Amino acid sequence: xxxxxxxxxxxxxxxxxxxxxxxxxxxxxxxxxxxxxxxxxxxxxxxxxxxxxxxxxxxxxxxxxxxxxxxxxxxxxxxxxxxxxxxxxxxxxxxxxxxxxxxxxxxxxxxxxxxxxxxxxxxxxxxxxxxxxxxxxxxxxxxxxxxxxxxxxxxxxxxxxxxxxxxxxxxxxxxxxxxxxxxxxxxxxxxxxxxxxxxxxxxxxxxxxxxxxxxxxxxxxxxxxxxxxxxxxxxxxxxxxxxxxxxxxxxxxxxxxxxxxxxxxxxxxxxxxxxxxxxxxxxxxxxxxxxxxxxxxxxxxxxxxxxxxxxxxxxxxxxxxxxxxxxxxxxxxxxxxxxxxxxxxxxxxxxxxxxxxxxxxxxxxxxxxxxxxxxxxxxxxxxxxxxxxxxxxxxxxxxxxxxxxxxxxxxxxxxxxxxxxxxxxxxxxxxxxxxxxxxxxxxxxxxxxxxxxxxxxxxxxxxxxxxxxxxxxxxxxxxxxxxxxxxxxxxxxxxxxxxxxxxxxxxxxxxxxxxxxxxxxxxxxxxxxxxxxxxxxxxxxxxxxxxxxxxxxxxxxxxxxxxxxxxxxxxxxxxxxxxxxxxxxxxxxxxxxxxxxxxxxxxxxxxxxxxxxxxxxxxxxxxxxxxxxxxxxxxxxxxxxxxxxxxxxxxxxxxxxxxxxxxxxxxx
DNA sequence: TTAGGGTTAG
Numbered sequence: 001x002x003x004x005x006x007x008x009x010x011x012x013x014x015x016x017x018x019x020x021x022x023x024x025x026x027x028x029x030x031x032x033x034x035x036x037x038x039x040x041x042x043x044x045x046x047x048x049x050x051x052x053x054x055x056x057x058x059x060x061x062x063x064x065x066x067x068x069x070x071x072x073x074x075x076x077x078x079x080x081x082x083x084x085x086x087x088x089x090x091x092x093x094x095x096x097x098x099x100x101x102x103x104x105x106x107x108x109x110x111x112x113x114x115x116x117x118x119x120x121x122x123x124x125x126x127x128x129x130x131x132x133x134x135x136x137x138x139x140x141x142x143x144x145x146x147x148x149x150x151x152x153x154x155x156x157x158x159x160x161x162x163x164x165x166x167x168x169x170x171x172x173x174x175x176x177x178x179x180x181x182x183x184x185x186x187x188x189x190x191x192x193x194x195x196x197x198x199x200x201x202x203x204x205x206x207x208x209x210x211x212x213x214x215x216x217x218x219x220x221x222x223x224x225x226x227x228x229x230x231x232x233x234x235x236x237x238x239x240x241x242x243x244x245x246x247x248x249x250x251x252x253x254x255x256x257x258x259x260x261x262x263x264x265x266x267x268x269x270x271x272x273x274x275x276x277x278x279x280x281x282x283x284x285x286x287x288x289x290x291x292x293x294x295x296x297x298x299x300x301x302x303x304x305x306x307x308x309x310x311x312x313x314x315x316x317x318x319x320x321x322x323x324x325x326x327x328x329x330x331x332x333x334x335x336x337x338x339x340x341x342x343x344x345x346x347x348x349x350x351x352x353x354x355x356x357x358x359x360x361x362x363x364x365x366x367x368x369x370x371x372x373x374x375x376x377x378x379x380x381x382x383x384x385x386x387x388x389x390x391x392x393x394x395x396x397x398x399x400x401x402x403x404x405x406x407x408x409x410x411x412x413x414x415x416x417x418x419x420x421x422x423x424x425x426x427x428x429x430x431x432x433x434x435x436x437x438x439x440x441x442x443x444x445x446x447x448x449x450x451x452x453x454x455x456x457x458x459x460x461x462x463x464x465x466x467x468x469x470x471x472x473x474x475x476x477x478x479x480x481x482x483x484x485x486x487x488x489x490x491x492x493x494x495x496x497x498x499x500x501x502x503x504x505x506x507x508x509x510x511x512x513x514x515x516x517x518x519x520x521x522x523x524x525x526x527x528x529x530x531x532x533x534x535x536x537x538x539x540x541x542x543x544x545x546x547x548x549x550x551x552x553x554x555x556x557x558x559x560x561x562x563x564x565x566x567x568x569x570x571x572x573x574x575x576x577x578x579x580x581x582x583x584x585x586x587x588x589x590x591x592x593x594x595x596x597x598x599x600x601x602x603x604x605x606x607x608x609x610x611x612x613x614x615x616x617x618x619x620x621x622x623x624x625x626x627x628x629x630x631x632x633x634x635x636x637x638x639x640x641x642x643x644x645x646x647x648x649x650x651x652x653x654x655x656x657x658x659x660x661x662x663x664x665x666x667x668x
Numbered sequence: 669t670t671a672g673g674g675t676t677a678g
Contacts, residue, residue: 029669033669036670063671067672071672106672132673133672165674175675203675203676205675235676261677262676263677269678272678295677301678
């Protein structure tokens with residue numbers, strides 16, 4: 001009866017306990033059964049309490065007790081009780097039992113104490129292949145895949161026969177390492193030894209080949225399988241998606257006989273990695289329409305898509321959803337939420353999450369620092385970086401990009417210089433070409449053009465177009481024609497099709513009233529047939545993303561939008577606005593130029609936002625390019641006229657418009 | 669009548 005009540009997953013431990021309490025003197029076997037019952041019904045704490053009670057009642061544990069007890073531990077329990085229970089094992093003399101050793105290796109591996117796990121393994125007699133599997137599995141769980149492969153080689157030397165499980169583990173390690181050579185070598189050995197792979201091993205092989213980019217072999221294994229399960233399909237879908245072949249992945253996904261939460265998440269993540277964010281939201285809705293519950297893995301991809309689209313309402317909805325359905329909010333989800341809020345311009349919400357997090361990894365700090373930086377809170381970003389240095393989490397090269405960005409957007413020259421040198425001196429991180437780009441940007445904006453150029457000349461690597469682009473931008477602001485031409489030519493050597501360069505260069509000539517050169521640049525552009533990337537603005541209304549390109553007529557409510565634009569135009573004129581057409585780059589009359597800037601996509605999006613949201617609501621727009629001078633002037637006034645906070649995220653930073661001014665202080 | 673190792677996702 002007790003054993004029945006302790007059935008895995010669907011037991012009734014309350015009833016089991018009632019029965020158990022009626023037994024006058026339960027023996028070892030009964031105690032073990034109860035402990036196993038709690039473990040199998042996800043109550044490892046109750047299992048530990050019962051174990052303590054068992055000892056208190058003078059009943060000695062046996063070989064079975066510890067595997068039952070330890071098997072259900074999560075990380076927290078393992079950290080809390082692992083060492084102590086190991087001491088009990090030693091005291092009661094069960095150290096040499098392989099089942100107990102296995103359980104202890106498991107517990108140490110989930111608490112991250114790989115040295116302790118390894119010590120146990122090293123002390124064991126190495127004949128038993130199951131313990132080899134346990135330690136290799138522990139290394140896989142700790143993401144130390146190279147160590148797994150090393151142990152497999154050792155196993156061969158000592159002539160311990162690998163089992164099917166060993167092969168699955170080591171093939172999986174090869175997949176994670178993207179070591180096709182070693183993986184294929186093992187596969188050949190498997191074939192030479194006439195081992196017939198079972199389903200799990202076949203799946204692991206498909207995953208390995210697909211993950212290493214050898215889709216053909218993966219396909220042929222897949223097609224020759226007698227029986228496939230959902231994992232076989234998912235492994236191949238994931239392989240295609242990770243190679244960027246999202247449409248092929250989707251085709252295969254559609255053919256799947258069944259899909260589980262992982263298959264859906266793989267597909268969603270595939271769209272996310274291909275930057276097809278609107279499709280992420282579409283397939284996410286589709287998944288819900290067939291009643292598949294998302295989990296925390298799914299949410300990370302969906303939140304990332306929301307972040308990139310600026311889909312504030314959808315992201316907020318997801319937060320509520322996660323609360324309601326008790327989705328496990330781990331450090332990955334929190335990091336994604338911080339990024340989401342930052343990319344929607346809500347630094348306060350992001351910081352709130354950051355502040356409440358129990359555990360932060362380097363991504364948490366990096367995301368928050370970068371989020372503060374691009375939103376114009378440079379000082380706060382630097383404070384946070386100082387705080388980070390006091391923790392055990394080490395910054396990496398990406399963290400430094402965020403920190404340098406903070407300095408750039410706030411003109412913090414000295415801080416920036418110091419940080420740049422401390423990268424190498426205190427943290428041993430060598431600046432890459434992006435860091436040099438930041439430094440050039442920092443110096444350039446501050447007007448130290450010669451030093452910026454010197455920096456480029458002394459870089460240990462070849463400067464790329466972004467480095468020269470930073471210099472060109474600075475030359476435009478500080479009107480240095482000679483250096484600007486140099487930078488522009490360097491960029492065009494590297495990227496003859498870079499349309500933005502022509503715009504920056506002609507801006508520079510225009511500012512200096514060199515109209516002849518402006519014309520030459522235009523001719524060059526026309527001759528070379530360079531296409532500018534079309535500007536595009538996104539705005540979310542009621543959870544739907546609306547997309548606008550310049551002069552757009554495709555929107556279903558375009559007539560209302562045009563009426564609103566006309567009204568906006570009149571209000572702007574009354575407020576003293578004059579169109580600024582210096583950044584218009586096509587050969588047309590002044591009147592036509594004014595018409596062009598008037599129809600810029602961010603203005604369309606804002607007009608639509610004013611139309612479709614209640615008075616006083618914040619309007620959030622995401623733009624794929626830099627905001628133009630004219631739009632920047634106009635939006636400042638619009639924020640005052642219509643009493644709205646307008647947040648525009650452009651290609652590199654945020655503009656928070658409110659009461660007629662912008663958070664970037666016109667410095668971007 | 670009690671025990672061990674495995675494959676897919678951020």
